[in-house]
Structures are given as C-alpha cells and as structure tokens.
Amino acid sequence: xLDLWFSxxxxxxxxxxxxxxxxxxxxxxxxxxxxxxxxxxxxxxxxLDGYIMMTEKDEFIYHEMITHVxxxxxxxxKKVLIIGxxxxxxxxxILRYKSIxxxxxxxxxERVVRLCQKYLTQTAxxxxxxxxxxxxxxxxxxxxxxxKNGTYDLILVDSTDPIGxxxxxxxxxxxxxxxxxxxxxxxxxxxxxxxxxxxxxxxxKRAHSKIKDKFPISMVYQFHMPTYASGHWLFGFASxxxxxxxxxxxxxxxxxxxxxxxxxxxxxKGAFALPNYVIEELEKTE
Amino acid sequence: xLDLWFSxxxxxxxxxxxxxxxxxxxxxxxxxxxxxxxxxxxxxxxxLDGYIMMTEKDEFIYHEMITHVxxxxxxxxKKVLIIGxxxxxxxxxILRYKSIxxxxxxxxxERVVRLCQKYLTQTAxxxxxxxxxxxxxxxxxxxxxxxKNGTYDLILVDSTDPIGxxxxxxxxxxxxxxxxxxxxxxxxxxxxxxxxxxxxxxxxKRAHSKIKDKFPISMVYQFHMPTYASGHWLFGFASxxxxxxxxxxxxxxxxxxxxxxxxxxxxxKGAFALPNYVIEELEKTE
Numbered sequence: 147x148l149d150l151w152f153s154x155x156x157x158x159x160x161x162x163x164x165x166x167x168x169x170x171x172x173x174x175x176x177x178x179x180x181x182x183x184x185x186x187x188x189x190x191x192x193x194l195d196g197y198i199m200m201t202e203k204d205e206f207i208y209h210e211m212i213t214h215v216x217x218x219x220x221x222x223x224k225k226v227l228i229i230g231x232x233x234x235x236x237x238x239x240i241l242r243y244k245s246i247x248x249x250x251x252x253x254x255x256e257r258v259v260r261l262c263q264k265y266l267t268q269t270a271x272x273x274x275x276x277x278x279x280x281x282x283x284x285x286x287x288x289x290x291x292x293x294k295n296g297t298y299d300l301i302l303v304d305s306t307d308p309i310g311x312x313x314x315x316x317x318x319x320x321x322x323x324x325x326x327x328x329x330x331x332x333x334x335x336x337x338x339x340x341x342x343x344x345x346x347x348x349x350x351k352r353a354h355s356k357i358k359d360k361f362p363i364s365m366v367y368q369f370h371m372p373t374y375a376s377g378h379w380l381f382g383f384a385s386x387x388x389x390x391x392x393x394x395x396x397x398x399x400x401x402x403x404x405x406x407x408x409x410x411x412x413x414x415k416g417a418f419a420l421p422n423y424v425i426e427e428l429e430k431t432e
Numbered sequence: 433x434l435d436l437w438f439s440x441x442x443x444x445x446x447x448x449x450x451x452x453x454x455x456x457x458x459x460x461x462x463x464x465x466x467x468x469x470x471x472x473x474x475x476x477x478x479x480l481d482g483y484i485m486m487t488e489k490d491e492f493i494y495h496e497m498i499t500h501v502x503x504x505x506x507x508x509x510k511k512v513l514i515i516g517x518x519x520x521x522x523x524x525x526i527l528r529y530k531s532i533x534x535x536x537x538x539x540x541x542e543r544v545v546r547l548c549q550k551y552l553t554q555t556a557x558x559x560x561x562x563x564x565x566x567x568x569x570x571x572x573x574x575x576x577x578x579x580k581n582g583t584y585d586l587i588l589v590d591s592t593d594p595i596g597x598x599x600x601x602x603x604x605x606x607x608x609x610x611x612x613x614x615x616x617x618x619x620x621x622x623x624x625x626x627x628x629x630x631x632x633x634x635x636x637k638r639a640h641s642k643i644k645d646k647f648p649i650s651m652v653y654q655f656h657m658p659t660y661a662s663g664h665w666l667f668g669f670a671s672x673x674x675x676x677x678x679x680x681x682x683x684x685x686x687x688x689x690x691x692x693x694x695x696x697x698x699x700x701k702g703a704f705a706l707p708n709y710v711i712e713e714l715e716k717t718e
Contacts, residue, residue: 157473159451165444187443187629204628207707342490342658343473370656370664370707372628377663378656408707416705419698421493421656 152183154198156375157343164188164373170265177255177311182265188373190266192233194258195310200233202268204372209235209269210409211369211417212381216300216333217243218399218414219388223299223333224248229286229315230337231304232258235269240302241276242404249279250298254311256283287314290323297327303336308349316349318356325360325386334384338366341424342376350380354428357384365390366428367417369408380424391418438469440484442661443629450474450659456551463541463597468551474659476552478519480544481596486519488554490658495521495555496695497655497703498667502586502619503529504685504700505674509585509619510534515572515601516623517590518544521555526588527562528690535565536584540597542569573600576609583613589622594635602635604642611646611672620670624652627710628662636666640714643670651676652714653703655694666710677704 153163170182170190182192189202200208213236217223224247228236232253240246251273253259259281262270273281282289286305301324306312314320315336324334338353340346350366358364361384371379383390396411420428439449456468456476468478475488486494499522503509510533514522518539526532537559539545545567548556559567568575572591587610592598600606601622610620624639626632644650647670657665669676682697706714 153449159472160474161449163439163447163449165446186445188446342656368656370628370654370662372662372664376656376658378658407709410705410708410711412705413707414705416702419696419700419702421694421699422696423693425696 152193154193154196157345160343162373162375164191171261173257173261175255175257180257180261182261191373192262192266194306197307198373199306200235200266200269201373202266205233205235205269207369207371207408208379209239210406211367212236212302212304212335213239214399214404214406214409215367215381215383215390215414215417216335218396218411219390219393220299220331220333221245221398221402222331225298225300226250227252227298227301227327229290229301229303229305230312231302233262233266233269234259234271234273236302236304237279238269238272241272241278243402246278250282251279252282252284252286252289254283254285259283285314287317287320290320290327293323293327295326296329299329299331299333301328301332301334303334305337307339308352316353316356321356321360328386330386331388332386333388334361334382336382336384338380338382340374340376340379341427342378346375347427351427351430353382357382361385363387363389365418366420366424368420368424369417391415438479440479440482443631446629448659448661450477457547459543459547461541461543466543466547468547477659478548478552480592483593484659485592486521486552486555487659488552491519491521491555493655493657493694494665495525496692497653498522498588498590498621499525500685500690500692500695501653501667501669501676501700501703502621504682504697505676505679506585506617506619507531507684507688508617511584511586512536513584513587513613514538515576515587515589515591516598517588519548519552519555520545520557520559522588522590523565524555524558527558527564529688532564536568537565538568538570538572538575540569540571545569571600573603573606576606576613579609579613581612582615585615585617585619587614587618587620589620591623593625594638602639602642607642607646614672616672617674618672619674620647620668622668622670624666624668626660626662626665627713628664632661633713637713637716639668643668647671649673649675651704652706652710654706654710655703677701
C-alpha cells in the first residue's frame, strides 16, 4: 500500500500529518497552490499553499460557528457579504435561514470554487442552486472599497491566514471599509486565528488591535477545530450595536428549529468565555 | 543538526509530531515505557507507552482545569485523593489552596514520580516539600478498595488512557469505590478522554455511562489541550450533592486571589456548554 502522508507545520518543530489515500488534484493558480486529498478519517480535504482549509469531517464546526453566532444575535439579518469562503460551507449554513435575502460571496480565486464544486459538494452544494447568492471572483479588499455605505447587515470574513492572498483582509483599510459598508445593525465576523502557537497568536493580536478601534463592540469567541493548529481557533465578533451575549435571544433562535451538530445557544454563551492567557494576549494590543 | 521527531498517532491515519532536541531519558518499567524529551516549542515533555502525558508549555491547562473547577464549587474541600498524577502537576495546583489539609497521591509507577522530580520540576516541585501530601506507590484500584467510606471530599482521577496500567481506573468497580469513599459533599473529577476521534469517543462514552449511574450529578466539561489528540479534551464532574454550575460561587473563588493562566470563573461556566455532537454521543450511553 502506498504510504503517503500530508503534513502541515504548526510551528517550526511541530506538525500534524494525515495519511492520504489519494492525491485527487493539484493546481497552481495565479494566487496559490491548491490541492485536494482523500483520507479515511477526515474524508476529502483541501489545502491552499499547504495549509488545511477544510476537511469533510470537521468543517461543520467552523461553518456553524461563523454563521449561527451572529444570526442568533440578530435574526433580522437580510444582506450578507462573505469574503473568501470559496468552499461554500459558510454560504450553505447562512442560506439555511429563509429570512436571508441576499448573499454576495467574494472569492479571489475562482478555481477554489470550481474545484470544490467538483470535489467537495458537501460544502459547495449551495453555490449554484440558490438564487439569493451571487458569486464575485475578485479581491475582497477591492470589492469592499467600492461598495456603498450601509449595504450589508453581516460580513463574514472566511479567509486564509494573513499570508499570501488573505493578507489584505487583515489590514486597517479593509476593516475600515467593512465598518463603513455595514448597516447600523451590522455585525462583522472574522477568522481570528489561534491563541496558542506564537506565530498564530501574533496574528490574532494584530487582527484584534485593528478591529477593536473601529467598532464599539469587539469580542472574540473560541471553538474546537481538530484539524487547525492546536485545535483552538477563534472568530472575532465586532458590531456597531449588538452585544453577542446581551443581545442573544436563545428562545428565538431555538424556535427556528435548525438542526446543528456543533452550535447551540448554550455553547454560544460559553464560547465567549476565554482562558486567562488568551484574554491577556488580546489585551496586550489595547 | 539531528533531525529527530517524536510522533503520536491520533488515529490510524493521523498523527502529531514534535521535533526533539534531545531524547533525555528512556526506561521500561514493569508498568510501561517512560520517555523524556526536550523540544523547543513545548519545552520538556514526557510520554508513557508513546503517548504524550504532559509538556511544560501546556500542562497548566490540564492541571488548572482538573483542580480549580471542583474547588470553586466547594471551597470547603479538605481531604483529596489523586489517582495517577505522577508528574505532580495536579498536586501542585491543589496545594495552592491553604484550606487543603491532606492529599493522598496514588501512583502505580514510582519511576514516573522519580523521573519527573529529575526532569520536570515545574510540575514535580511540590511532591517532596509539602507535608500535607503523602505519596503511595500502588494500584489506585487497590487503594480505593481498602479505603474507608466517606474518607475524601474530592477524588481527582488524573490517569492515562484506559489501555495499559490505566485500564482499571475506567471500571465499574473502581467508580463504585470512588463513590463509597467520598463524603456526602464529595466530588469526583476524572480524565474523560476526547469526543472527536472514534476510539477516544468510544472511551468517553464508556466512562460516562459507568459514572452517571453512580452519582446523582454527572456532567462533562471541556477544554483546549493543544498536545492531546484533536485538542479537544474533557473531564467528568460527578457529585453526590454539588452541581458544577448552580453551586459555583464565583465571587468566593475570585476572592481567594489565585492567579491562573487558563481557568477563570466565566470559563468555568462556559466549559460545561458542550457542542451538540458531544452531547449526543454522551446521551447514547444513557
């Protein structure tokens, strides 16, 4: 049997490896290196520039946590902008809400979408069969720059790490535009890196220090993501008006009857209770 | 430079690896294979039968979560039994409470203690300089069997996985003895494995189904442990009387002024809010 392993470095001297049953596809686009693999434990997974973006088996955690937290705080959200998210998982979750009227998905690399439509239909399933969704293949930074004030109720930054094509999505300019194009009810959720390993923690602090200056409410919440570095991952919740805990109406969200595998409204509250060392690192930027 | 990697399998086809600066020591005892390593990112760490038990850099998470959760629920705890815990980390944390009168540590393998006293003084520091602590080198299962009813206020099962010498600590007989030797105020905290990977999830369910039958209150709480499989780890909280949330008196614990790096009383509450799939797996045993 072929003994083939994919490895991702979490630090210079720590790595996570998955045995590969089949290297399904590999392509170098103008933006990044894309690879799809098949594995037993994680199902199909894909990587960008060698970093795991998602696996079939644990993607539900990330996609539920980026979506249902803001929707449970403000169920009146109607217009959504997704930056990145080419695998379609975030779109799939947000489009479960009948109340959503419009989703713009801005993915810099069309090849990610097209390849996920071929190899990862579990997440890409809704990308071409829900007419509330429009795909835009361009740089998210440019898209938000030319978008009118107050256009969206929710922005979900479902980006790669701040190296390579995702870099512009971790800048002051980008966050300023997000703030500007959100309605007064607006909420921004961003991929907020991880507190544990040094390099990730550094990016976590950089992102937080920029966002907290631009929104009256800026908090961070955590979840368990087995295939990401250290398994400890974060999203940022920034808002002009809504507090993620004080404005959570659990009964209202539960009355929607959405079945979820990770998210629930108790966990919603628990996810904002961070460990001391994470709070301290986040405060260092303040 | 020597390119030496330690690897631990998390599943047949998934593994975590740490680059080793030095393989400090190796010994096969009658109970298990013990190895100590030095690494850059995790400091010194040791393994039993090839599984990471603790690393200097993230041990604080495990040891704070096993200790401060029960102590914040019942600060009147005076008599503590630790089963396993040969590295000394759990003892170190519990002995920070001035109110603790007596700690019995029962470690089956004296060599674990002696080697941690040599290589891991960060955790082993309190094992020989606090006269409230007594070490017993024997099988925890036998120790609890001959212990009198109602002897302890708190039992902390700081064990290996239920393979090898830790196996007897996941049996009905052992949990029955724990129940019997706890006072009416008694709390049992046990190493409860992990929900994510199939084999760990199986052990999680087995442990839970046994404990919940013996205690009126039996709950599970989670934490982020970077060097354990999937990073998502659990402890069980079982009690005759105290509910881990309803009986938490946060102000009282905070008034003690203990400085912690992971634990805080908000996180205490959040840790019991489990993801749906974990709740469902735990309920399958019921």
